Amino acid sequence: MNMPQLAIEPWGNYSLALAASVECLHVRPWTHTCTTPEILKLGVEASPEFSCLSFKVTTGHFIKAAMEGVEYGVMVNSQGTCRLRYYRMLQQKLLKERGFNLFIFGLGYDGIKPPLIRHFDPTMNDFLRCCFRARLKVLTIDELETAAWTRRAVEQRPGDTTRVMNTALRDLDQARTVPEIAAFRKTIPARFNQIPVHADRRPLKVALLGEATILRNSFLNQNIEEVLGGLGVEVRNFFLLGEEMRNIFNIGLWSKNGRSALRRLAKPYLGTPVGGHALTSVAHTVRCAQEGWDGVIHVSPAGCMPEISVRPVLRKISQDMDIPVYECSFDEHTSQVGMITRLEAFVDVLTGRRRKKGL
Amino acid sequence: MFGKGKSAAKQEVRKFRTVGIPRALVYYLYPALWETFLRELGLTVVVSSPTSRKTVEHAGLISETEHCLPVKLSDAHLAELSGKVDAVFVPRILSTLRGHIACPKLGALPDCARAQFSDDFNVISVEINEARIPLEASMAELGKRLCAKVTDIQRAAERALSAMRTAQTESKPLIRPAGALYFLVIGHPYNLHDAFLSGPVFQKLETLGVCAEPVSFSCREAVPEPVKWDTCSIIYDRLRRLDPQEWHGVIHLSSFNCGCDSIVSTLYHDVLREKKIPLMTLVLDEHAGQAGVDTRLEAFVDSIKEQHEHAATRH
Amino acid sequence: MKTAGYLGLDVGSISTNLVIVDAAGTVLHETYRRVGGSPIASVQSALLDAQAVLGESVQIAGVCTTGSGRNLIGAVVGADVVKNEISAHAHAAIHLHPEVQTIFEIGGQDSKVTLVRDGVVVDFAMNLVCAAGTGSFLDSQAIRLGITIPDLSERAAQSTAPTSIAGRCTVFAESDMIHKQQTGHRQEDILMGLCHAMVRNFLSNVCAGKEILAPVVLQGGVSANLGIRRAFSEILKIDPIIPKHNMVMGAYGAALIASKAGIRQTIFRGYDLCLRAIFTQSFGCTDCPNLCEIVEIVDAGRLISRSGGRCRKWEGDTTPSKEKIESK
Secondary structure, three states: OOOOEEEEOOEOEOHHHHHHHOHHHOOEEEOOOOOOHHHHHHHHHHOOOOOOHHHHHHHHHHHHHHHOOOOEEEEEOOOOOOOHHHHHHHHHHHHHHOOOOOEEEEEOOOOOOOHHHHHHOOOHHHHHHHHHHHHHHHHHHHHHHHHHHHHHOOEOOOOHHHHHHHHHHHHHHHOOOHHHHHHHHHHHHHHHHOOOEOOOOOOEEEEEEEOHHHHHOOOOOOOHHHHHHHOOEEEEEOOOHHHHHHHHOOOOOOOOOOHHHHHHHHOOOOOOOOOOOHHHHHHHHHHHHHOOOOEEEEEEEOOOHHHHHOHHHHHHHHHHHOOOEEEEEEOOOOOHHHHHHHHHHHHHHHHHHHHHOOO | OHHHHHHHHHHHHOOOOEEEEOOOOHHHHOOOHHHHHHHHOOOEEEEOOOOOHHHHHHHHHHOOOOOOHHHHHHHHHHHHHOOOOOEEEOOEEEEOOOOOEOOHHHHOHHHHHHHHHOOOOEEEOOEEEOOOOOHHHHHHHHHHHOOOOHHHHHHHHHHHHHHHHHHHHHOOOOOOOOOOEEEEEEOOHHHHOOHHHHHHHHHHHHHOOEEEEEOOOOOOOOOOOOOOEHHHHHHHHHHHOOOOOOOOEEEEEEEOOOHHHHHHHHHHHHHHHHHOOOEEEEEEOOOOOHHHHHHHHHHHHHHHHHHHHHHHHHO | OOEEEEEEEEEOOOEEEEEEEEOOOOEEEEEEEEOOOOHHHHHHHHHHHHHHHHOOOEEEEEEEEEOOOHHHHHHHHOOOEEOOHHHHHHHHHHHHOOOOOEEEEEOOOOEEEEEEEOOEEEEEEEOOOOOOOOHHHHHHHHHHHOOOHHHHHHHHHOOOOOOOOOOOOHHHHHHHHHHHHHOOOOHHHHHHHHHHHHHHHHHHHOOOOOOOOOOEEEEOHHHHOHHHHHHHHHHHOOOOEOOOOOOOHHHHHHHHHHHHOOOOOOOOOOHHHHOOOEEEEEEEOOOOOOOOEEEEEEEOOEEEEEEOOOOOOOOOOOOOHHHHHHHO
16 A cells, blocks of 8 residues: 655654654654754755754755655644744745655644645544544653653663663554553553662752753754763753643643743743743743752754843843753754763752752 | 832833933834934933944843844943933834734843843833734833823824834935946845944945945835745835846845844745846854955946846847 | 872863872872874873873872763773863862852863852853864964964064954954955054954853853963963953963863762773773664764773763673674
8 A cells, every 4th residue: 555655843752642643644654753963964954054953954854754755744833933934834945946746734823624634634533533642642752751851860770761761662652542552651650660770869950941842852952861861860851742732722721831820930031922932941940940940951952033032031030049040052063072061060060059058 | 039020010110311222123123213202201312322343342242142143232232321321211022013023032122131231220111013002002001101191192102203204214315327236235124224234335335336225114014925024024025026127136134143034035035036136145243344245245246247248248 | 108199181172181189189290282193092191101200109099081082081091080171170270269250261172161159160151163262263373374372472462452353263264364464464463363353252152141250260271372361351351360280270170079089999990001002993883863873992902891872772881892783
């Protein structure tokens, strides 16, 4: 059977869930959990020089997909203020100029039945079942990620958590039906509990905030979660797709991470959403300070319009509320060696603070 | 923290005597408007001095490294006002045109000004969102915050708007000697009208015998497709209507790290390529040397002249 | 009785530095040398030097490596502590000048600022992709002008009216510098202009938005340059302190860290390692599309370490290569 293929932009481990969500369209998903050097190179070559890394990398993925004969792609339609709004239009243009026939569907903000669904026209039954399945997978991955962040900081043998995580993701990919996924979800605590840990350690707690593409793509962020974990730091990456979805559909209106709650938190420092995840970054920094986290790492692509524009605000919060904020910009030239050096130094700063406070 | 918030709110209502306006961003987006408005309300208005090498160097030292040049300059202009005024006017610009949005950086400006200069002065702000609120309403809101009388506000607003219209049409009409080259110079108003940034370009074009006209932002209409950013959309609209018989070249003054330009410049390029009008992009940054600009402009003008001569001999 | 010595090694991209201190932190031996071909070879020769100078009187009781090659060299020499260079530099500066509030460290390709309050590092920043605020900026301009760095240092200090040189990167600065030469500026003034440009690039690329308070310590390879010292005091209106051992602060910091680490039994592999053939080799792991490069260290024919790879499965795995690749 010759099913058409659909390229999905990389969303880290969530790519697995997104791939599952398009099954009902009778297409073969084409996606990666992570970018490769080759894909990045393709994207950088094709993109305008001063565009952001997120653009370059998604463009790279679509080009790679087109080279492998993929016919369709899907990209979010943004109504925001930042450059994301123009991604799809520009990428379509770049692909056409290179003679590729990959059509990119927009997703979101265009009516109850987006063009993607209209084109492939799945039955309602199929569609709903897929949605449930994908949602459950997303929530399961949220849970896996959270478990890995806490475990990695205290593991006895470096790499154990990553190994468990990789097996778990492979198993999750095999689970196809809702009962299967639910059954898998129950095994998560047992999987991570088997990792031998230093129970007496009180790891530093560091929040990763900022732009979603970089936060989710371990190739772009130089594997920041694992590097910090290896340094004995408990991280929390504030981009969890499950939470994000709740916000998009406004279900989490009253939850702790709901939009209105975040706006209230950010209010003393930022009176406008700005765009992208800028408001979220500010709000979470305030919350982390209130909750006594050891530090915050603000991650963004170099030159990111919304994230860079709130940096002075983050600095002010850092001063006022006494929480170290480290700003990390990433572009295609970022070297892993330099990144690790900086992260190690930041961890040293945080350790020094704890010692000084006598904790 | 609570105490701080309250006192900030109180200060905003207090009457200020001298108010500063940084000669950056909003100053060029709304020429003469806010200056006139505040002055008509009876305030002493101090506008920071024109951008100079010193401003640029100071911007490099105090501003976030990854900001675009105009925002960096804005920081330096704000710093210059420190100690000279009671408060500084930094509006929250969300849109300057119906159906459009502004660059996201402009929306966070008052918050950043408060974060960076909280020890130096108060920040008076008002939301400018012409996509939703008419400009007059924003002015009324600002007047109210400054405790002005309603009649005074109305009078001041009228005078301010007419001052802006005059300023926008003031630029002398282009004299068109026969046989000369006509260039349109495009770019954000804060790049085009900051004499320190654009001056060398206009001067060089003049010595090369080129009639250069900066794109006008006085029109209040543009189609928001495909470009949603206000100033970029006006430029795009103008380029779409540009007559290749009349215009021989376009020069785009972009600034280093400008997010908007990184996307729209490819669109400008496409429109002009279809019309066969040559485009050259000059990226302004804090280190720009005159020599580089001169060489590029000379080469650009030479190539256009040659093309024209070539076409003439063929006919 | 033998003195306990603590060895600090700073293996950077430009130089390999070695410092040995005693338990009290006094420097017993220091060397600064440019990296030739291989960092391992330069570490070996630096160690041989140290052995020759100190002889049998000093017993190495602890080793700490730092710099971009810290992990590789750490595995080669057997380091008890592996520390990033930002912390190591700060450690040394605070040890020598406890009252310091700002540390500028400018090396060949890296430059960093570290803010210290009450003897504790509270913030730092390092140049990202641009080398315009580092020593290599001056190096390349000096080459263009056909003069040496010591020459540049001396002559820049004699300038009376420094030329303003524009340039974000070395290439643009070069074209502007040539332009200034052609318009007849004195060479001393141009040289001082270059120092100003480098310091400005450093301050705006690395230090923007950071609160710079005196006392300021200036260290790293570039700190020897008189023009740079002058540029700092002219722009910041603060005279920077140039610490003792300013060229080898990373290694000195590392040695101090080793001396304070409370090491009971060092895992230092002995001076003998200088005499053996130690080299690195690598292979591309093809198990996933990341195609990571796995680096192996071979000591006299025996595999002693493997590293690299995002998934970390090769870490600490020292079974001979061939079958390993096949079985994985």
